[in-house]
Amino acid sequence: MSSMNENKTKSVTLGVKDFFTNHQNLTSAIYQNFTSAVYQNLTTATYQNLTSATYQNLTSAVYQNLTSAVYQKLTSAVYQNRTSATYQNLTSATYQNLTSAVYQNLTSAVYQNITSAIYQNLTSPTYQNLTPTSTPHVYENIVPVTLLFVFGVVGNAIALSVLICSAKTHKWRPFYRLVCGLAISDGGGILASYPFAEYRYLSNFEYDFPEALCNYLGFVFMFTLMSSAMVVCCMSVDRFVAIFYPFVYNTPTKERRAMMMLGAVWVLAGILSSLHLYGLGASRNYYPGSWCFLDFIDLSSTSKVIYSYIYAFAGAIVVTLTVIINLMVIVFFVKNKFSQSAAKSNRNDLPVVLFLLMIVTLFTSCWAPLMVNIFQHAAFAVTGQGKTELLFLRMAVTNSVIDPWIYILFRKEVMIMLVNFGNRFLGRNTSSPLQKSTASTGKDVSETKRSVSVI
Template sequence: MLSISPNPSTTENPGSTEIPSIRDSVPVILLFIFGVFGNLAALLTLCSRSNSHEWRPFYRFVCGLAVTDGGGILISIPISEYQYLSRFKDPLSTPLCDYLAFVYMFTLMSSAMIVCCMSADRFIATYFPLLYNSPTKGRRANITLALLWVSSAILCSLHVFGLGSAKIFYPGSWCFLNFIDTDVPKNEVYTYIYAIVGVLAVIMTIILNFAVIAYFAYKTFRRKSSKSSFQGWREVHVIIFLLTIVTVLTSCWFPLMVNMLQHASKTISGEGETELLLVRLSLTNSVIDPWIYILFRREIALLAVNCTTKVYKRTKRARKPYTESAVCSRTERGTSGSVQANPLGEEQ
């Protein structure tokens, strides 16, 4: 069930036997701090604003996402951090590696699936509002979340039941499904299953979000009346919001899936720092998620726009008297050489 690489850096650092120092654990510590406290802040914000959002389906998915991301980081990163602090004197045991692989796989896959469900929620709300606003929409969201967690748990625990295996990856601080030794048929099959599901989640998220973006862009460009400017701002905000979702998910999650598919197809081989960086990048998605879905709320964005507009108008009003006085001064100097004017346009 467990595969241990005799040299964790067989491909990218051949012959290197240097043990990572405690200083190398700084990225892990930062992931833990920002991941746990960021998602905790997201949950607190959700609860404090429950009167305004009334736990609509979208916000139930946000809550599920924060619990998944924050909980996954909370119960996995400390084990990886301990390996750095102990200078890797205690290798991960087989049961611990199976557990760690499950937690990492479950956290990453569940996050991608929940983001996909959130995109589907926005798509249905936009194109099928009558169907979306049914009395059972809250219960429907809860059932969807439960099914998503169960299906993700089954998918991510297949190595425990004999399909594929878990592997300790460089530098020995984390485990994941063994997508390196794909000469073993079970590892190859499991790698393809996990990576294809992950890629499909990304593709579906992109398609659904761009469908919503196209809808709001169409409405925005068709609008000709200035009295609907606030509605136009709301639609532009939705477009920016969804573009951010697509960009972050694709940038953080997709590279790991591509790397797994490359290993499964024998395009690349071995493992080293690249896989470590890709997993950290995928976990970064769990850190960024709460800032996108909670702190990037419409209320915050609208407040920022209003503040910017007020500052701009005040600056413009402050510059206006000086501009008018300068024009007046030039006019008076042109008509009479004996008349002098100060910057306020008053005669000396």
């Protein structure tokens, strides 16, 4: 029984063993077949699915991580390499472009700032009355200054000599008293100012006028020009009253009236020319540093503008009044000539008309430009100063130089004397046409005397 059970147990054991052996074989075969089949199928399907899913997920993850890592490394590497290369290239290109742009912008900005700063410093009260610093770039000829000085002093001295020598003839009538005052104003002003200008030229523009000397020269120049213009205006008024109002003119006090007019002219001209000494406006040294005048260039203060307008308005009124009065006198002589008979000689009237035309033309052309220039500066129409102002001053002084010649040497008596001298020198008849015309009739003689007394 026991053997039977034992055999039965062995049979079961062998069966189980065979089962497990077969199971292992089957498992191995199935695993191999399944692995191969699954791997092939799974690889294809999984690869396709996994590639798409993984690529998307991996790309996003890798991109984020890689971008951060690469960016940091790349930035550091590129920055180091690029900085060196870029700096060299950029420096050269930028320097050229930046230099041009900055220079243009900087030049404009710096110029404005420097100009403003310099203008504020140079327009200080200390600088206003001082001569500009001498500079070797000033090249002006001394000949014009010398000619104005010589002819101005000598011409007016000759005029005074002629007046004194011919005192018995003109008997110091009002007109000749005014002529004497004109010669004193012109000759004295030139004599009192031009030696300093000559010294400035002779020093090769190294001598600078001190402030006190510049104030003095400013007064002298302004007084000479203004008093000369006023005396000319008074002479025109004297002729006008003598022609149009002879009864009012011919009074016993006419000589004293002329002296009072002359004194009033000098006082008024002195007041107008000295206002800068009392704080209204200032004097200024003008190019090329050889003359001083009222400061109508730097009008930074209201007082300078007011002073410029006062002087310019006074000069404009004098010029306008002189021109109007002389034109009225000329029109009178022209109408008087055409109203006379044809038989009467016109030689007595022609010199008077020409004489007055010369006065109006010379005085206006020489003196008016300076007044106009002062008006332009006061109205800020023009700026700066240079050779233009120098030219206008010389023109105004030229009027003072020529005044004695046109008022004395071109008069009828002097012309007759010069004609007689020329005739004697050439051996001709000493009887001049002017003398013949004045001796033709008593009426002509009286008319001539009237013309001479008027002129």
